[in-house]
Amino acid sequence: MLEHFFQCPYCFEEISMLVDPSVRKQEYVEDCEVCCNPILIQVGCTDGEIEFFDAQSLGQ
Secondary structure: OEEEEEEOOOOOOEEEEEEOOOOOEEEEEEEOOOOOOEEEEEEEEEOOEEEEEEEEEOOO
């Protein structure tokens, strides 16, 4: 597991999450640990490293 830090698209606080680099493409929704709003997470991994990471608001 790799720890990845990013900024919440709602409250702009820096938060972190664990990413499993053995899964090549991932997309899921996870709540911000600070403001509890849902964040759409998209991750792409290659050779055990994060190649792409995107965190977006769900546009409510």
